[in-house]
Amino acid sequence: xxxxxxxxxxxxxxxxxxxxxSCEQNLNHDAMYWYRQDPGQGLRLIYYSQIVNDFxxxxxxxxxxxxxxxxxSFPLTVTSAQKNPTAFYLCASSRGRDxxxxxxxxxxxxxxx
Amino acid sequence: KQEVTQIPAALSVPEGENLVLNCSFTDSAIYNxxxxxxxxxxxxxxxxxxxxxxxxxxxxRLNASLDKSSGRSTxxxxxxxPGDSATYLCAPRLxxxxxxxxxxxxxxxxx
Numbered sequence: 261x262x263x264x265x266x267x268x269x270x271x272x273x274x275x276x277x278x279x280x281x282s283c284e285q286n287l288n289h290d291a292m293y294w295y296r297q298d299p300g301q302g303l304r305l306i307y308y309s310q311i312v313n314d315f316x317x318x319x320x321x322x323x324x325x326x327x328x329x330x331x332x333s334f335p336l337t338v339t340s341a342q343k344n345p346t347a348f349y350l351c352a353s354s355r356g357r358d359x360x361x362x363x364x365x366x367x368x369x370x371x372x373x
Numbered sequence: 374k375q376e377v378t379q380i381p382a383a384l385s386v387p388e389g390e391n392l393v394l395n396c397s398f399t400d401s402a403i404y405n406x407x408x409x410x411x412x413x414x415x416x417x418x419x420x421x422x423x424x425x426x427x428x429x430x431x432x433x434r435l436n437a438s439l440d441k442s443s444g445r446s447t448x449x450x451x452x453x454x455p456g457d458s459a460t461y462l463c464a465p466r467l468x469x470x471x472x473x474x475x476x477x478x479x480x481x482x483x484x
Contacts, residue, residue, distance in 0.1 A: 302474035350416055358404040358468050361422040366415060
């Protein structure tokens with residue numbers, strides 16, 4: 261079955277550490293996205309990529325970095341510069357054209373300890 | 374900047390009731406609007422996608438309407454069931470990378 265796989269499901273980070281969240285899709289979608297969700301709030305866009313080797317900052321990119329070396333993969337690194345990283349992180353993909361909808365992964369919950 | 378408002382923030386109804394969830398947005402130049410369901414601690418599941426040229430979309434007991442000119446969409450749930458309990462989010466899309474999500478309506482359907 262086609263879909264988006266996010267791993268790990270739960271992740272714990274110590275202060276000052278960088279951590280990388282994985283997102284893999286086998287839907288042959290061109291575009292991929294990373295969102296952050298805080299309790300009781302909607303989703304905020306971190307980064308998005310419409311094509312391999314290209315990506316754009318979203319609304320809250322500070323303290324995060326991404327890469328898009330393969331069409332199937334769009335990993336997100338939460339760096340030590342992100343001061344409040346505890347949140348639920350969601351990866352999504354779409355066919356890349358504006359009239360298509362999003363498909364989401366199951367999320368990664370990151371907690372700073 | 375697109376702003377999305379979902380009303381009510383929370384809703385509790387008895388099983389079997391028909392209900393309407395509301396979504397309003399400030400920039401009407403959208404390509405489409407997508408409704409999602411989110412269960413606690415889970416990802417988003419797409420329910421309905423309405424293109425800007427469409428007025429409504431239906432899937433089973435769900436019907437979503439779109440009035441682009443007034444910046445409004447509604448999600449109608451017929452004959453609600455306890456399994457419908459979840460948070461419902463709407464997301465109008467301006468262009469690539471520019472979907473804005475509402476904070477959602479949390480629905481509880483009581484048996």
